[in-house]
Amino acid sequence: MSEQNFNTVPLHTPPLSVSSSSTEQNITGSWKYIQPAYHDRVAPCIAGCPTGVDIEGYMSLLRDGELSAAMELLQCENPMPAITGRVCNHPCESRCNRANYDGAVAIHAVERVLGDMILEEPLPHWTMRKHDERIAVIGSGPAGLACAYHLTRLGYNVEVFEKEEELGGMLRLGIPGYRLPREVLDSQIARYKAMGIIFHTGMRAGTDIGWPRLTTEFSAVFIASGAHVSRLLDLEGDCSRQSLRSGLDFLREVNAGGRPDIGKHALVIGGGNTAMDCARTALRLGAEVTVVYRRTRAEMPAIDEEIEDAAREGVKFEFLASPEKLSGTGGRLQLACTRMELGEPDAQGRRRPVPAGGEPLLLEADTIISAIGEDTGLHDLQAELADAKLAMNTWGCEKLARVFLGGDVAGDERTVASALGAGKRCAIYIDRQLRQQHGEDIPEERLEAIRIGGSESLSMARWTNSDPIMRVSPQNDVVQPADINTAYFPREPRHNDRHAALLKSFEESNTGITTRDALAEAARCYECGVCNECELCRIYCGEAAIQLDPGSGRFVIDLDHCKGCGVCTAECPRGALVMERLANMD
């Protein structure tokens, strides 16, 4: 370059090279073969909840201090959280991804605290009675109450028919007061009455009110008559004695306020929840109690906590003993049991007990309570309905059926949670059917879309499009423990229930946890699978390719510059981001 040329350079040009454009024009996003995407997924607790409660959703709202929104979301799916918070077998907790880290979130305890708060609150201003249709619900147990509750909230006029004089079904007759105080049940039912549900007690469907009348006066009938027939124990000897009682009748008597004299020694036969309830109730009547069960502790179908509480209170267990023969001398009963051992697993995977040989076990008692299970009486019901020429509908598929069946009677799992889920499911089926009769087209796929995590439980929030959790794109796959980045969760032990030292009292034995601890428990929730805007993805993006879109309030990924490193996905604490293969790479 000559001196002449050098002088022609304009004066404002600086004496060194200066950048004049940004790197943003480089489409470095073309380097990648996988890309991140926000895919809200289903938390395992929700997938494991037969009621279909959006647990992760309300925990998230609680963490944000949105107490009333949390209560609304809980009530949207669960008609009786104060009750399930006490008596549910909480399969949610065994599925919790935190279980193998520092203990599952105490979901049941949080639910109970929230449920009690809900009972203190006035009834929310829900829109009700927007349809003309009347719907009959047979049975006021958890399934019937759930169906009535959801249908009422969906705008229908619901009438419940209960054959007993008091409402609640198994909640009142089967579950003892030390597990579920009557005040809690009563105030929950009072709320249903306040919602406008009409209850008829002492009315047995089929006799006090005939099936033809039910199906003509009502647009749909939901039958949730439960399982209330105690199965009979097949024993040699005289089984007609007063001292051999059916578990359900025994609970019914005591739960109604009776305090029968059962003597000093009671034997309870069976390993389910009815057996545990009988054993702890007998203990409270002053007896020494031994539970006799054919299998071992591991095969007991009762809720684990109930077995632990029974053992803690002093109930003794005689495992691998099958009652064979009853005899009695001088007021005392003698029960001869065959010693058993565990053989091959049965259809449900439980190992079948087979006689082990050897001397029989001889037990003495003043009272023997048989709690080996309950039957539904479904056969009789089917005969009755067949006489009335009625088709039954358990899955909401038959277009013309007016009679729907759910809960214990329909073969659902014998838990309160499953009954509540069945009630909700049938409420949705009935809603769909009635709306279709009005000309709305609600395809089968819509029902598929509201299934939670591929389970049988349905989401009422999704059905009514009222989900307060803003999900980007709900995917039905369930978050696994490996999807959680535990680096962001300092170890913090779970808050456990407190137990009152009220042995042999009918007062509530489990006193729950405090509100403060419940909020701390909610903060322990991983909030699996749903973005809670913690922003770690954005903070760790070395390309500055994740930004907040002020319009939608959501994160958007600048795919022109995202190189697909996957750091955002790896660092997401809760598995709400996934790496997807680019379509053009296949």
Added chain:
Amino acid sequence: MSQTIIKDRIPENELLMGGHLACPGCGGALAMRLVLKELGPKTIVVLPACCWSIIAGPYPQSSLKVPLYHTAFETGAAVASGIRAALDIQGQHDTNVIVWAGDGGTFDIGLQALSGAAERNEDFIYCCYDNEAYMNTGIQRSSATPWGAWTTTTPSKHPQATDKKDILAIMAAHRIPYAATASVSYPVDLVDKVKKAMSIRGTRFLHILAPCPPGWKFEDERAIDMGRMAVQSRVFPLVEVEHGTDWRFTMDPEHVPVQDYIRAQGRFRHLTDEQIGHISDAVDYRYEHLRDLAERSQAKV
């Protein structure tokens, strides 16, 4: 730190632009982004030769929204001294001057200029983003490469035979007002240290560990995890030292075995369990020494 609190502590400033030429998962690019978030737009970056000479973009592009001076390898601290002096003459005392140098430009080639500037207590922040080798020229070893590591100049049969230089102790020995280690995996600790450095006049030194997926041989998405394990295993403790004498740990996260950190990286694949045991012993020894320093500093207060 609980994930729900982190976002509130990271400033909104976004001074790094996309389309830069860092490898996917680059710890160095993220380090710059996080440091600039705290420093803000009134910042001049002095850049001796390093990976970032490439990341900043080819002429006439720049990936930063603040002025960045490319300088010769050995001159980072000297150029920053000059820019600082010029700004001070103009009365622009509130403009931050930082040097952004790799480990080569700090531990090896730029050490003389850095030592001279620190001796004069020049008023700038010197950030060394340390990826533990000359990465952009093809993974040649530096004096920041840890013992036992593979690089292209220390192949597996003859891996790095010397220990990583203790650059923080070197800078502390200059008795500068503030020196600290930091990591992209602990962003709140990192921006807090930048903030503290900004509140101090004189030479401030930040040693930021920047995990390098291609150079250390690990999966891109584990970049943050690798930085986190470096701190958790105590291979790279997070500390700060004031005036060369007052030492303090700033983070004490849950401990993981050194083995976990070493075994996660391909550059250490040839090491035997016994050799990793030696590394672990050395890590413990240095950690004990740091703890002594911190306890002595604590006792003085």
